[in-house]
Each structure stands twice: as structure tokens, then as C-alpha cells.
Amino acid sequence: MTDLVETSRVGAVSVVTLARPEKKNALTGAMYGALVEAFAQAGRDETIGALMLRGKEGVFTAGNDVGDFLALGGSVEASPGTQFIRALAAFEKPLVAAVEGPAIGIGTTLCFHCDLVYAAPSARFQMPFVSLGIVPEAGSSLLAPQRFGYAKAAQFILLAEAFEAGVALDLGLVNALVEPGELYAHALAKAQALAAQPRDALLATRRLLRGDPAPLKARMDEELRLFGEAVRSPQARAAFAAFLQKSKA
Numbered sequence: 001m002t003d004l005v006e007t008s009r010v011g012a013v014s015v016v017t018l019a020r021p022e023k024k025n026a027l028t029g030a031m032y033g034a035l036v037e038a039f040a041q042a043g044r045d046e047t048i049g050a051l052m053l054r055g056k057e058g059v060f061t062a063g064n065d066v067g068d069f070l071a072l073g074g075s076v077e078a079s080p081g082t083q084f085i086r087a088l089a090a091f092e093k094p095l096v097a098a099v100e101g102p103a104i105g106i107g108t109t110l111c112f113h114c115d116l117v118y119a120a121p122s123a124r125f126q127m128p129f130v131s132l133g134i135v136p137e138a139g140s141s142l143l144a145p146q147r148f149g150y151a152k153a154a155q156f157i158l159l160a161e162a163f164e165a166g167v168a169l170d171l172g173l174v175n176a177l178v179e180p181g182e183l184y185a186h187a188l189a190k191a192q193a194l195a196a197q198p199r200d201a202l203l204a205t206r207r208l209l210r211g212d213p214a215p216l217k218a219r220m221d222e223e224l225r226l227f228g229e230a231v232r233s234p235q236a237r238a239a240f241a242a243f244l245q246k247s248k249a
Contacts, residue, residue: 005034006056007041010188012049012195014042017056024062024102025055029069032080039087049195049202051091052187053110054098058122058180063105066243076228081106085138088113089216092203094194098187099123099165100180109138111173112147115194115206118187120180123165125173131160132243133236135226142219147172 006017016038018025027035042048055061064081076082088095088110097111100120108125111117127144129136136144136157144153148171155161168174178186194202230236 002028002030002034004028004031005038007038009048011192012047013188013191014038014045014048014051015188016042016051016053018054018061019056021055021057021059023065024059026062026065026068027081027106028065029080032084035084036080036087039084039091043091043093048093049197049199050094050096050191052096052098052191053114054184054187055100058120059101060097060099060103060123061105061107062102063107063128066240070240076224076231081137082224085220089139089213089220092206094191094202094206096187096191096194098183099125099174100183102126104128106138108173109136109140109143112138112140112143116187116190117168117174118176118178118183118190119165119168119174120183121165121177122180123168123174124162125156125164125168126160126162127157128160130158131239133233133239134230135223137220137223137227139216139220139223141223142216 004018004020006019008015008017016035018027018031020026020031039051042051069081095114097114097117099111099117101122101124103111103123103125105126105128108127127136127140135141141157144157148156152171156163165174165177169177
């Protein structure tokens with residue numbers, strides 16, 4: 001575990017906080033490992049009814065820490081990020097997100113797996129995969145068209161355009177906009193309300209709402225295969241190098 005991911009408990013809700021605000025909560029391999037463990041613990045604990053994700057100090061997450069991602073090397077399939085994506089999709093209990101500020105890459109795609117997402121007006125979503133020479137992950141190439149319709153999914157994935165909280169609300173990615181000072185309490189109250197529902201009925205109904213998991217798993221597998229090929233390409237290496245250079249400027 002790492003102290004860059006904080007876990008706490010409020011009643012029957014596990015609260016998981018990304019706590020690297022000086023780097024806009026950009027996710028390292030160690031942080032992904034801590035998230036996987038937090039999800040596993042919440043899944044095993046029968047007294048936990050819901051899990052809530054948030055970021056520290058007005059930021060959700062800037063996505064992957066690119067330098068750390070490149071330094072990890074190895075296969076994409078075995079990477080901590082991939083393990084987290086699989087844990088996210090397989091998690092059986094309700095997921096709630098409280099989003100402020102940047103929600104880049106995985107910060108946006110994980111929201112497709114949440115049952116409820118609440119955002120401050122400052123929230124800014126983006127899926128910049130293509131502009132980095134790679135392909136989407138976390139099943140977003142399937143889930144975004146389902147949620148947004150093809151035209152908007154193409155706009156935000158192929159062009160990698162950012163979109164604000166109000167647009168996310170209109171698209172159905174976000175349930176409600178909440179003022180920053182009230183966001184945590186509001187999202188937590190909704191998570192607690194989920195956790196208070198009759199457990200068997202809640203989990204069974206969640207499975208029904210989400211439908212057959214096989215197409216999502218197949219799409220995630222295909223995304224990961226293509227991601228592994230793309231990340232080794234000259235285009236991706238050049239895009240990552242430019243990103244790192246820009247971040248140092």
C-alpha cells in the first residue's frame with residue numbers, strides 16, 4: 001500500500017481518496033496497486049455496502065503519471081493499471097465518485113463504471129488517448145458510445161476534446177452538479193443511501209442494470225491488446241516524449 005491512496009470508513013461506506021495533489025493526483029503503479037487492494041478489501045468485507053472515490057484538494061486525477069508508466073516497462077496486461085481496470089469492472093458493490101477539477105484519462109473512463117457520479121462545476125473531463133498515440137482503455141470504446149451516442153463519443157475520444165461538468169451532466173456521465181464545499185458530503189450521503197438498501201436486492205438489481213458482462217470483458221481485452229501494440233509505436237513514443245518535455249517546462 002502507499003500513503004498516496006488514503007482509505008477510510010464512514011459507516012458502511014469505504015472512502016478511497018487519491019492523495020497526491022502536488023502532482024494533480026496523477027496515478028503511479030504503486031497507487032494503482034493500492035487501489036486494487038482497497039477494492040479487494042471492500043469487496044471482501046461484508047459490512048461494506050458501497051465504495052466512494054474522490055481526489056484530494058480539489059483535483060480528481062490527471063490520469064497516469066506518464067514518467068512512472070514508461071519507467072515500469074513490462075507487459076501492459078501485467079501492469080498495475082490493467083489490474084486496477086479489471087478490478088474496477090469486476091467490483092460487485094455500488095461505486096460512487098465525487099469529481100472536482102481535472103479528470104483525465106482513467107479519471108474519466110472510471111466514471112463509466114460508477115453507479116453514481118457527482119461533480120463540482122470545476123470538473124473537467126478528457127480522454128486524450130488518441131492524441132498520445134494509444135487507444136482507449138477500461139472499456140470506454142464500448143461504454144462511451146452507449147452512454148453518449150456515437151457522434152459525441154467520437155468527438156471526445158477521436159478528437160480528445162475536453163468537456164466541462166455541465167456537458168458531462170447533459171451526456172449522462174454525471175448525476176448532478178454540486179458546489180465544491182458540499183460535494184464530499186453529498187456524494188457520501190448518496191453512497192450511504194446505497195449501502196443502506198437491502199443488500200441482496202441491491203446487488204442483484206445492479207447486475208441487471210449493468211447487463212451481460214461478457215461484451216465489456218471482450219472489449220477490454222481487445223483494447224488492452226491494441227494498447228500494448230500502440231504504446232510501443234514510434235507515434236506513441238514521440239507523443240509521450242513531447243508530453244514529458246511539456247510537463248517539465
